[in-house]
Amino acid sequence: MSVIVPVHKVQGYIRQCLDSILDPDLPNLEVIAVDDRSPDGCGEILDEFAERDSRVRVRHLEENVGLGHARNVGLDMATGDYVWFFDSDDYATEGAVRAIIDRLEETRPDVLLFDYARAYWNGRVKRSVINHLFREPPAPDVFTLEERPSVLEMMMTAWNKAIRREFLLEQDLRFSGGYYEDLNVTYPILMAAERLSLLDRVCYIYRQRRRGAITRTTGAKHFDAFAQYDRVFDFMDRLGSKADPFRPLMFDRTIWHLLVIIERGDRVHDADNERFFAEMSKTYAKYEPEGHEPPDPEDKPFLADKHRMIKANDYRGFQRVRAQEAKHKARRKGHKITRAGRRGVRLSKDLAKERPYYRMQRRLPIDENLAVFAAYWFRGYACNPAAIYEKVRELAPHIRPVWVVKPGGRKTMPEGVDYVVFGSADYYRTLARAKYFVNNVNFPDEYVKRPGQVHMMTQHGTPLKKMGLDQMDYPVGANDMDFKALITRSDRWDYLLSSNPLSTEAWERGFPCDYEMLEIGYPRNDRLVNAIGDEEQRTALRAEFGVPAGATAILYAPTHRDYQRRYSPMFDIGRVMDQLGDDHVLLLRAHYYYKIANLAADMGWPEGRVIDVSRHPSVEDLAIASDALLTDYSSIMFDYANLGKPIVIYANDWETYKLTRGVNFDLTATPPGVVATTEDELVEAFVSRAAWSDAAAKDLANFKARFCPWDDGHAAERAVRRMFLGEKVPNPPQ
The missing domain is CATH 3.40.50.11820 (CDP-glycerol glycerophosphotransferase, N-terminal domain)
Known part of the structure; x- marks a missing residue:
């Protein structure tokens, strides 16, 4: 199977997308990622995946062509028996790719349809409302659309279908541009297929992004739907009598979809509504099948009235029907409105408690x-x-x-x-x-x-x-x-x-x-970058902290553990310092969540050898004064890397931290230096000077290149020029 993934401005989601597809136990899989001239870091991420997984092929387009045309590019590159068109901000459920391939091997269909769920930004995941169509009535393993026309009522997207590649090419169907590029492919393949099959399983998670979804962007591009449905009906004309059984249902689906577009309120501009409605009326007149039965007025009175108004091209009548429908819904939800009203009263009381002085000051000029x-x-x-x-x-x-x-x-x-x-x-x-x-x-x-x-x-x-x-x-x-x-x-x-x-x-x-x-x-890193080579500053800071001349000063800055109630060192600091010897000093920087007077003194650690600097106001001072950093998962490692000094990661609870806090990458696989998981390994990293080895230096250089590419000593200046002076700044820095 070839999974075709067009990619554009989804750098926050593309890793999850590809990870969900690339089942390590499926060698008979290829992922074709088409970088549609993405202006963010998507291209680099795709190359990173291709470098470590031979099943990933990347095509970088020289200009942005849009989702439909990018899919066509991927289709031309595909070699699999089946193709799956996958949106790059969505992801597959666990085991879905294997389940789809297994079903394809069992049934050998022209098109396999599987179910999906919507994942909302607030964490809610909801299975498709039409999931019953996979079971009611029970479907044979393979069937035709004429035998099960309800398949046309399933989501008309490309991503909930695996399509036999040769079959798709034989239909001479290509995705078009525009917002509704799926329609002129997904409906026709169902009509043309000799073998359809269903997989009653949620295989695909359709991410409902809080912002950035083009289909929820208001504008004239939604008029594209009419051209797409023209192409669908043209295809039906080419099929001839074979398409006749599907015309009534296809016509009703078309009007249903156009009603969704005009009624949602976030797609067509108010000023364009009447023009959109007029195009709906033209579509109605052009494609209404002979003997078409409109919705039953007894069963769906408002929908029946809408059909009547569309057929008559009566926009004012359509508006009246919608107003009546809104009043009807409001009456049915009257008890909910009352509760909402009560919530509003409580909110008003809360606002009444707002500090009058603050409210008064907000009325004055900024x-x-x-x-x-x-x-x-x-x-x-x-x-x-x-x-x-x-x-x-x-x-x-x-x-x-x-x-x-x-x-x-x-x-x-x-x-x-x-x-x-x-x-x-x-x-x-x-x-x-x-x-x-x-x-x-x-x-x-x-x-x-x-x-x-x-x-x-x-x-x-x-x-x-x-x-x-x-x-x-x-x-x-x-x-x-x-x-x-x-x-x-x-x-x-x-x-x-x-x-x-x-x-x-x-x-x-x-x-x-x-x-x-x-x-x-990071503006705070300007000082670190500019302090490189400043021995006078470093010497003065070491004297201030009481670091003996010639001693190796280790800055120990651990992070907070969400699974711990109070601070507890992850290793025996006294024992470790005894083994490191008198020529090592530990600058202890506890996380700011913990209110500790003097941890070193309280624990009885070697006086003068463990210096508690938790209350020092500047972590940059500590970084400059030290010779090496010892941390676990604290973000200080990314700042400290700018100095080019050794970093040791103590990751004794890495698996626990991953499970309880979640991480964005595997630190143990791409560390900034030596990784220790036991006290003995921690001591060895310093005693043997492994932290200063060529191997550790190479890891640090790679880490710095990846995570400090824009820290050049001028970040604060760029921030000020952009926000306070209104200037354009290089973004990211060149």
Whole structure:
């Protein structure tokens, strides 16, 4: 079987798509991926798959031709007995490819139809509403459309069918351009087939993306449906009398689909509705079969009236019927409206509790030169926002930046940095009046984004772990997260920073909102890149931390474990430091989730050999001062790689972490250096100097090339020029 996958602007989904198809136990499979001049990282991802799996063939098109024509390119390349046209943002269910191939071998049909489910962005998965057609009445293994005409009522897409390739070529059918490129292929093959077969199994997951679906894009391109149905009826004319039994049902399906397009409200512009309706009337007059029986007025009164109005080309009458139908539905759902009304009352009460001062301030003009900065839930001055803040003061001196901090964070604020305390009147006034907002996490739910305010989300690390909506499959890591509320907060973003291609893929999946992705590198890493070779700075920082001259300083920065209630070191730090010897020092940086006064002293670890730097405000200082990094799954590894210094990964609970938190790639297969899974291996990595070996250096270079391609010391400048100065910046950097 040849699986044909046209690819365009789906870099967040294409890996799952291909992984779901490429069953490792199916050698008689080829995947033909057609890169339809995708402007994102899809082409590189496809090449990556082709390099490691000989069953994948990639064709890069020189210009964008659209889904239908890209399928034709793949069909011309295909060599399989059967072809399966697969959309690149969807995925197959586990075992589906094998089940389809097994059914094809059993029945040898011209067309095999199988079922699908819709997967919604909120995690809900729902099987097709017509799944009963696979069972009622029971179908023989092989049949014709005349024997089972209800097959025409199944989804008219290409992706729920495996088609015998020679049969398809014999019909001289090609996919066309436009939004409804499937129709002139999928209906005709059912009519022409001598052998049809069904597989009563959900094989395909049709992703209902929150944004980006072209068929839910309002515009004139939906008029394309008329040309596609013209092609279907032309094919029926060529079939002659063989098609006669299908004409009534095909006609009803056509009108049904055109009604869906005009009535959904998100496809045809209101100004074009009357013109679309007129084209429907022409189609009705042109293709209504002789003796056609319209819908039964007793059974479906509104549908019967709509047919009558379409046939008469009475648009005003059609509007009246729709209005009557809407009133009828509203009356039937009256009890639901009452409950919704009560919810509205409760919402109004909630709004009444809103701080009057904040509400009053939002009525005043926005200060075009005021900017709000925050990091880590108002913990203090840090991370990407701090780097952008410093560049704002340099490049946009007309902007007045103000930080938001919690009361406990005031003492950590650098001298000369203006700030307001979270919850104060100054805070609410600043929140209400500022033009710009920069944060590495979301602002609280009480923040109301006013028209004209601009928000930049910087994030605070490259996502090795699953983030956003991707966490829905990992309830331990999600920890009862309200994903609807998360997406509502994320809808505020105007700009979202990405530090590397992996981040772009993860953010597009995890936060499917309407922002501009800035693939510009991480501003906080500018300092690391610019500090390379600065021995004076490094020496001063080591003295500040108490690192003895000549000692190897290891920065130990582990991540948070969602399956742990409190911080617990993953190895015996005292024992490991004893084995490393007096010439090694551990700079211990506990995750900020843990409130620990002085972990080193509390645990009785060697004095002066384990230095607790958890409260130091700048992790960049620690990275510059150290000689090597020891971490597990923390995003610090991606930043630290810029320095070119050794990295050791301690992955003793990798399988547990994968299952509970979810990961975006296999760190143990493509590490930034040595990977240790036991204490003995961890000690050996440093004692034997394996962390400094040529092999480790090669792994680090590959890791840096993959995950630090845009960190060149100018990321903060690009962020400021784009957001505060309104300039276009290279995206990603050249």
